[in-house]
Amino acid sequence: MIFRYCLQAKNVFFLGEQVFLIGPGAGIETCHMLRQEGRQGDRGRVLIELENVSYSYGGGQLLSDVSMQLAPGSFHFLTGPSGSGKTTLLKLCYGALAPTTGRLSVFGEDMGRLDRDQMAMMRRRIGVVHQDCRFLDHLTLAENVALPLLVSGRDPKGEEENLKELMQWVGLGPRAEAHPPELSGGERQRAALARAVILSPDIVLADEPTGNVDWDMSQRLLRLLGELNRMGKTVLVATHDLSLIRAAKSQVQARVLRISQRKLQLAGADL
Amino acid sequence: MIGALSRNLLKGDKRADRVVPPSGFTANLTLFVSGAMAFLAVFALALSLASGRVADRWASELARSATLRINAPAEQRAAQTEAALRVLRQTPGVAEARALTLEEQAALLAPWFGPDLPVDALPVPQLIEIIEDEPGYDPSGLRLRLSAEVPGAVLDDHGRWRRPLVDAANALRRLALISVLLIGGATAAMITLAAKASLAANAQVIEVLRLIGARDSFIAGAFVRRFTLRTLLGACAGTLFGMTAVLLLPGASEAGGFLTGIGFQGIGWVLPLLIPVTGAAVAFAATWVAARRKLKELS
Numbered sequence A: 001m002i003f004r005y006c007l008q009a010k011n012v013f014f015l016g017e018q019v020f021l022i023g024p025g026a027g028i029e030t031c032h033m034l035r036q037e038g039r040q041g042d043r044g045r046v047l048i049e050l051e052n053v054s055y056s057y058g059g060g061q062l063l064s065d066v067s068m069q070l071a072p073g074s075f076h077f078l079t080g081p082s083g084s085g086k087t088t089l090l091k092l093c094y095g096a097l098a099p100t101t102g103r104l105s106v107f108g109e110d111m112g113r114l115d116r117d118q119m120a121m122m123r124r125r126i127g128v129v130h131q132d133c134r135f136l137d138h139l140t141l142a143e144n145v146a147l148p149l150l151v152s153g154r155d156p157k158g159e160e161e162n163l164k165e166l167m168q169w170v171g172l173g174p175r176a177e178a179h180p181p182e183l184s185g186g187e188r189q190r191a192a193l194a195r196a197v198i199l200s201p202d203i204v205l206a207d208e209p210t211g212n213v214d215w216d217m218s219q220r221l222l223r224l225l226g227e228l229n230r231m232g233k234t235v236l237v238a239t240h241d242l243s244l245i246r247a248a249k250s251q252v253q254a255r256v257l258r259i260s261q262r263k264l265q266l267a268g269a270d271l
Numbered sequence B: 001m002i003g004a005l006s007r008n009l010l011k012g013d014k015r016a017d018r019v020v021p022p023s024g025f026t027a028n029l030t031l032f033v034s035g036a037m038a039f040l041a042v043f044a045l046a047l048s049l050a051s052g053r054v055a056d057r058w059a060s061e062l063a064r065s066a067t068l069r070i071n072a073p074a075e076q077r078a079a080q081t082e083a084a085l086r087v088l089r090q091t092p093g094v095a096e097a098r099a100l101t102l103e104e105q106a107a108l109l110a111p112w113f114g115p116d117l118p119v120d121a122l123p124v125p126q127l128i129e130i131i132e133d134e135p136g137y138d139p140s141g142l143r144l145r146l147s148a149e150v151p152g153a154v155l156d157d158h159g160r161w162r163r164p165l166v167d168a169a170n171a172l173r174r175l176a177l178i179s180v181l182l183i184g185g186a187t188a189a190m191i192t193l194a195a196k197a198s199l200a201a202n203a204q205v206i207e208v209l210r211l212i213g214a215r216d217s218f219i220a221g222a223f224v225r226r227f228t229l230r231t232l233l234g235a236c237a238g239t240l241f242g243m244t245a246v247l248l249l250p251g252a253s254e255a256g257g258f259l260t261g262i263g264f265q266g267i268g269w270v271l272p273l274l275i276p277v278t279g280a281a282v283a284f285a286a287t288w289v290a291a292r293r294k295l296k297e298l299s
């Protein structure tokens, strides 16, 4: 599925040859329909599934008996105190860590059974915004954002238009030639989001994407994540910022997962 | 996967290479060391070829032959020659003994006295050529018998003193070949160290690349390309300098013997051209192994 990003001010989608306007109300319906069409194969299939997963870094158990299912098109927040294991849980989801016990499957495949090349392929379908962004500092921002294209063997030259629109979408058009260390925290996080979605992944995992930005900027990032979700992406956002979660309720239908005392719980509506 | 990598290597990929940050100083070190190694390899190769040629030549001249010289007054010469031949034919270990004709002796002396020398008019000693068979005769026993029966005979078994020289030349060839192998091994070790240092210095880069879905072959390829090309470049320069230096050595001549024979002859000139290719292959393999090992440590 090819889609091009051009949302910014006018809230316009290009999807293949079609153009959709997203206004309040109706537009979102359109996107829902699109999602249903585009994801026929995935319908009813769980994208990421954890079954009784435990994890420990060597000391005591950090996560124990965690079970979770991310359905296609869902939007989840993951919250919990600092040091409770949010980043660790996300790392388990994209295979940077392997569970100590339990079963973890991604796209219906047991993660433990993937070889190194299959793991790389799996990661191309999961866009990750890392808590510390993780750029290559000797490359420009545009090159960093286009890096997933390069490593997956696609010619970034041929996707230059896409890249430009994407940079516009996250509001970094004028900063494309800057190097990551020259950017502000918020700019880096928006760039990280752009890099996470450039391969049009099925899942977007974002670790504190609003970690060091002001309220307005965090709202902007949240809107970008909401737009991705309406395009059909499954989104999981780790954050300890409860007001962000509350603000999101008006934009997306989100569930909140909370890590508390090494367990993962579905938080109620009392946030 | 290695096939795909080498195709990729030949194509070259500027963008993919930029993924690993440039490393000015260590890059120059790799260039220098591979150049120096290639230079040394050229000499070791030239030495092994030259000593091989010397060993072969001396060995064939040796051919288990000896000479009997008969210094006798003209009137006794024929008789003594006859007597010496008789003794030789009865000596175990002598396959063949033959008196040289006047013409053959004149030809041997011609380089010194000119072609018009009247050999028959001069008191030139008669020469008898002796061909040994396995396992050879006993020279001291033969000398004893000859001194009793042919007083004017002197046995000159030049083959015997040349044999150690042939052994020495063969040992030299072996040493030179071992040097070539050691140079190859040292190059592999050096590239491995350099590649490991580079992989360690770029651990962050590698981790990021893995996280965004790069396959091992992509990451290893960036490093392998870099080190293979550097080694190829350095080795080409080193080989060129080495070959020029060998070319400038004094040419082979009879008078200079072994020392002036160091160099390449004819088809031998193709051999040093294999040095850069071999060096690049060694660098390719060394970096590939180092990169695979490093990547295995990452998820």
Ligand SMILES: Nc1ncnc2c1ncn2[C@@H]1O[C@H](COP(=O)(O)OP(=O)(O)OP(=O)(O)O)[C@@H](O)[C@H]1O
Pocket: A057, A062, A080, A081, A082, A083, A084, A085, A086, A087, A088, A089, A131, A208, A240
């Ligand atoms: N590589 C590691 N080795 C050992 N312990 C680690 C490692 N990484 C994290 N930890 C520990 O695991 C715990 C959970 O870390 P994690 O990063 O998952 O927390 P978090 O919920 O993301 O916190 P924050 O909200 O501050 O980002 C922490 O106590 C941390 O010190």
Ligand SMILES: [Mg+2]
Pocket: A086, A087, A088, A131, A207, A208
């Ligand atoms: Mg964290």
